[in-house]
Amino acid sequence: MNPVHVTALSFESPLGNTWNALTENLRLGHSGIRFLDPGYVPEDFPVRYAAKLPGYEYVAGAPSPVSRAAESLAQAMASRLPPHLKVDGLVCSYREVNGFQIARDIFETSKVQNLEWLDPDRPAQMIRETLARKAQIEIAETTVLNAGCVSSLCALGYAMQRLRQGKWQRALVAAIELDPHPLQLMSFFLHGSMSVGAQDLAEACRPFSRSRNGFVKGEAAALVLLETESAREERKANSFGQLAGYAITSDAYRLTNPRPDGACFQAAMRKALDDARLSPKQIDYIKAHATALPADYIEAEAIRAVFDLPIPVSSLKSLLGNATHAAGLMELICVLVMMREKFAAPNSNLTDPDPLIEALGLNLVGTRAVEQKIEHALLNSSGGGQNASLVIKTAALKP
Numbered sequence: 001m002n003p004v005h006v007t008a009l010s011f012e013s014p015l016g017n018t019w020n021a022l023t024e025n026l027r028l029g030h031s032g033i034r035f036l037d038p039g040y041v042p043e044d045f046p047v048r049y050a051a052k053l054p055g056y057e058y059v060a061g062a063p064s065p066v067s068r069a070a071e072s073l074a075q076a077m078a079s080r081l082p083p084h085l086k087v088d089g090l091v092c093s094y095r096e097v098n099g100f101q102i103a104r105d106i107f108e109t110s111k112v113q114n115l116e117w118l119d120p121d122r123p124a125q126m127i128r129e130t131l132a133r134k135a136q137i138e139i140a141e142t143t144v145l146n147a148g149c150v151s152s153l154c155a156l157g158y159a160m161q162r163l164r165q166g167k168w169q170r171a172l173v174a175a176i177e178l179d180p181h182p183l184q185l186m187s188f189f190l191h192g193s194m195s196v197g198a199q200d201l202a203e204a205c206r207p208f209s210r211s212r213n214g215f216v217k218g219e220a221a222a223l224v225l226l227e228t229e230s231a232r233e234e235r236k237a238n239s240f241g242q243l244a245g246y247a248i249t250s251d252a253y254r255l256t257n258p259r260p261d262g263a264c265f266q267a268a269m270r271k272a273l274d275d276a277r278l279s280p281k282q283i284d285y286i287k288a289h290a291t292a293l294p295a296d297y298i299e300a301e302a303i304r305a306v307f308d309l310p311i312p313v314s315s316l317k318s319l320l321g322n323a324t325h326a327a328g329l330m331e332l333i334c335v336l337v338m339m340r341e342k343f344a345a346p347n348s349n350l351t352d353p354d355p356l357i358e359a360l361g362l363n364l365v366g367t368r369a370v371e372q373k374i375e376h377a378l379l380n381s382s383g384g385g386q387n388a389s390l391v392i393k394t395a396a397l398k399p
Contacts, residue, residue: 001277004163005232005239005395008225010076011333012069014051014218014320023337027369029348031319033204033216040182046196047185049204051218051321056178065178066094069221070123073174074130077223081135082235087225088168089141091159092124093151093175093325120144127174127223139172146325149289149383150248151175152222153328153390157246159226169231175329176221185217191256193293206349207290207315208300208357208364215291218321220330239395240336244376245276248388255385258295262302265387269306269378272389280307282376283391285344287335289380290315291322299380300357310363312344312372319348328381332392335377339394344372 011017014032015025025032032051041047056065124142131137145155152175159171188194195214198204205216232239249268251259258265273280286303290296296315303313316331323330338344346369353364379390 002164002166003229004160004243005227005229006224006241006243006336007227007232007237007239008077008080009223009240009333010073010080011220011222011330012053012072013220013330014053019337022334023341026319026334026337026345027341027343029319029346029367029369031201031348033201033321035201041185045182046189047194048196049198049201050180050216053178053219053221056219058179064122066123066176067126069176069178070126070174071130073221073223074127075134077172077225078131078134078137081137081225083136085135085137085170087137087139087170087172089143089159089162089171090124090127090139091155091171091173092142092144093146093155093329094123094144095146095177095325123176124174127172147384147386149322149324149327150381150386150388151325151328153379153381153388154248156243156329156332156390157248157388160243160246163226163228169228171226172223173226173329174223175326177323177326178219178221180217180219188217195292202349205292205318205321207288207292207317208296208347208350208354209292210352210354212292212296212354214293215317216321218323218327220320220323220326222326222329222333224329224333241339241395242393243390244393245272245274245278245391246389247271247275248386251385251387253385258298258382258385260298262298262305265299265302265382266305268387268389269302269380272378272391276391278376278391281309283307283311283378284374285335285338285372285377286311286313287331287377287379288313288315289382291317295382297354297357299382300360300362304360304362310361312363312365312370314345314347314365316345319345328379328388328390331379332390335379335392339374339377342371342373343369344374345369
């Protein structure tokens with residue numbers, strides 16, 4: 001099997017935009033969730049906080065926040081790669097055609113301010129153009145995926161399969177989630193899935209807790225370069241880690257609720273382990289999808305069914321919020337940080353664990369990080385009736 005390596009990355013997250021900043025904030029359990037600026041939402045709006053990135057607010061008539069972030073990621077990536085590098089594919093995960101923003105334009109001005117917003121290929125085009133301009137890097141193929149919370153793990157899985165099959169030697173994977181419009185926040189609130197009412201941001205997002213009451217919207221932007229073993233060796237590139245196994249399943253149940261028995265969630269984890277040719281006992285850490293919704297229990301029960309050992313488990317949603325389309329890729333980068341720096345990030349708000357989840361006997365990381373050597377890790381993403389799992393392994397060469 002042709003190994004697939006992560007050999008370069010750029011990112012912008014609520015926990016910082018550099019490796020050192022991300023390491024420190026993950027280790028200390030510092031949350032990127034903040035109260036929304038006055039004026040972003042009406043004074044009596046029920047949703048008052050999110051994990052936002054600075055500098056990407058909506059501006060009528062200007063390039064969209066997603067396109068601006070795509071250009072920023074590509075500029076950073078261009079500085080990390082040699083000129084004229086051949087890249088076979090670009091796989092993107094984002095929600096570019098923002099119906100909420102278009103509706104606001106029409107309501108306020110009776111027209112769409114910027115037709116660029118109607119072009120779903122525009123952010124991918126920004127990445128291609130910026131890399132071509134800054135580093136003379138040409139990209140042969142482009143694919144854009146949109147599958148909600150599993151989107152960016154799907155993008156990684158798709159690129160990984162193309163590389164394994166020998167169809168590609170190098171691929172870029174991008175994921176961006178930005179500018180949650182108040183109408184979008186209100187939609188999640190009316191659905192009953194959004195955290196509200198927290199006066200202390202330490203209580204805003206509480207995966208696995210008895211008192212969990214919904215997720216917090218997050219923002220993130222990330223771009224990684226994947227290379228086969230031969231492509232990596234050709235340019236003597238170091239590796240942040242290897243993508244070892246991947247699987248996706250569909251509940252075929254409901255769009256908004258997971259299948260109660262968690263059978264398809266279990267299947268995704270088992271298939272990913274099989275794809276990686278690893279047994280459950282070889283996994284050292286599990287990054288749970290858990291978003292502080294009732295479904296946390298279903299995922300916890302599925303993990304317990306697959307893993308019969310006390311493997312450390314944590315969710316990063318209390319630190320990063322739920323960046324939906326970008327969550328999987330941003331959380332992959334976080335786990336790569338943990339693998340290199342040898343720790344497991346905390347469940348930072350887990351002060352009152354759900355007794356039903358506690359009864360399952362999972363080894364939930366507490367409110368402080370634990371020192372942990374991680375050779376193999378499993379990452380989960382779930383949503384919209386889909387479940388994706390990715391297995392990664394440490395690299396022999398460090399970045």
